[in-house]
Amino acid sequence: MSEEVVNNESEEKKGFFARLVKGLTKTRNNIVNGFESVFSGFSKIDEEFYEELEEILIIGDIGVRATEEILDSLREKVKENHIKEPMDCKQLLMDSIKEQMDVGEAAYRFENETSVILVVGVNGVGKTTSVGKLAKKLKDQNKKVVLAAADTFRAAAKEQLEEWSHRAGVEMISGQEGADPASVVFDATQAAKARHADVLLCDTAGRLHNKKNLMEELKKINRILEREFPDAYRETLVVLDSTTGQNALAQAREFKEAADLSGIILTKMDGTAKGGIAVAIQSELGIPVKYIGVGEQVEDLEKFDSDAFVDALFDVK
Numbered sequence: 001m002s003e004e005v006v007n008n009e010s011e012e013k014k015g016f017f018a019r020l021v022k023g024l025t026k027t028r029n030n031i032v033n034g035f036e037s038v039f040s041g042f043s044k045i046d047e048e049f050y051e052e053l054e055e056i057l058i059i060g061d062i063g064v065r066a067t068e069e070i071l072d073s074l075r076e077k078v079k080e081n082h083i084k085e086p087m088d089c090k091q092l093l094m095d096s097i098k099e100q101m102d103v104g105e106a107a108y109r110f111e112n113e114t115s116v117i118l119v120v121g122v123n124g125v126g127k128t129t130s131v132g133k134l135a136k137k138l139k140d141q142n143k144k145v146v147l148a149a150a151d152t153f154r155a156a157a158k159e160q161l162e163e164w165s166h167r168a169g170v171e172m173i174s175g176q177e178g179a180d181p182a183s184v185v186f187d188a189t190q191a192a193k194a195r196h197a198d199v200l201l202c203d204t205a206g207r208l209h210n211k212k213n214l215m216e217e218l219k220k221i222n223r224i225l226e227r228e229f230p231d232a233y234r235e236t237l238v239v240l241d242s243t244t245g246q247n248a249l250a251q252a253r254e255f256k257e258a259a260d261l262s263g264i265i266l267t268k269m270d271g272t273a274k275g276g277i278a279v280a281i282q283s284e285l286g287i288p289v290k291y292i293g294v295g296e297q298v299e300d301l302e303k304f305d306s307d308a309f310v311d312a313l314f315d316v317k
């Protein structure tokens with residue numbers, strides 16, 4: 001979809017899909033224009049054809065491993081179906097990408113249980129913003145939500161989350177700047193239990209004195225949650241900034257070592273997102289992308305659907 005078409009749509013229709021398509025423009029131009037020229041420029045399916053596809057996928061940030069697997073699967077499909085025309089590969093390629101992204105259904109069980117959602121990630125990726133947006137989403141489902149301001153490190157982190165708590169209309173538990181984040185989490189678990197909250201949503205720091213501290217702090221928070229709220233359904237979401245491309249993948253790997261990650265929130269998909277990174281992340285880590293951030297406003301968080309994503313990537317309506 002071109003920029004112009006998006007602008008012509010009515011405000012209401014400028015929904016998630018449109019914004020996603022718009023956000024993916026950069027990636028899509030790289031990927032799809034590239035594919036179109038390969039599909040139409042090649043007269044037969046040979047090694048050179050596959051090499052061209054490989055290059056486009058890698059430039060599109062899909063990652064080396066996922067690219068290899070996508071192309072292996074495409075080769076098999078071409079063989080099985082006796083495909084001779086490069087043009088006939090488009091749908092097969094989309095199918096291969098969808099298969100590659102399939103990490104099972106993204107579960108949203110926490111929406112229906114008493115749950116604790118711990119939100120982690122490096123600084124600036126969009127943790128606090130995502131916590132705020134998610135709080136509003138849950139509140140709109142008539143859930144009682146309590147926020148824990150467990151980023152006590154960055155100046156004004158508490159005030160930032162407080163603003164979000166007002167926007168979402170939910171309560172926030174916080175401590176003094178510099179306080180022990182685990183103690184804030186402890187207080188928040190007591191408050192959540194006392195108020196019979198449905199969801200306790202914990203914002204955390206993206207930066208401490210050093211990386212080891214950050215990971216140790218997360219482990220400590222986890223121990224508190226396990227001890228104080230053993231019956232709660234646990235969800236640990238790592239927030240990744242899609243504009244950072246392969247860096248996001250490296251960050252997720254590090255957090256995976258410190259915490260039992262159950263999902264990903266991929267933010268800034270509205271900007272100059274390297275959308276292909278969603279393929280790399282989901283396929284290389286085997287962790288589902290559960291939400292994507294598509295803007296800075298409270299409503300700009302959406303559940304992620306890989307099939308719809310691949311269609312948007314190829315602009316199939």
Ligand SMILES: Nc1nc2c(ncn2[C@@H]2O[C@H](COP(=O)(O)OP(=O)(O)OP(=O)(O)O)[C@@H](O)[C@H]2O)c(=O)[nH]1
Binds near residue numbers: 123125267294
């Ligand atoms: N365009 C866009 N901007 C976003 C999105 N999510 C977050 N941001 C912006 O990214 C910046 C950082 O967001 P924060 O929520 O403060 O990030 P954080 O991870 O909490 O940062 P620290 O607390 O410093 O570690 C803010 O300017 C947000 O408005 C998104 O989906 N799209």
Ligand SMILES: [Mg+2]
Binds near residue numbers: 128
């Ligand atoms: Mg923050």
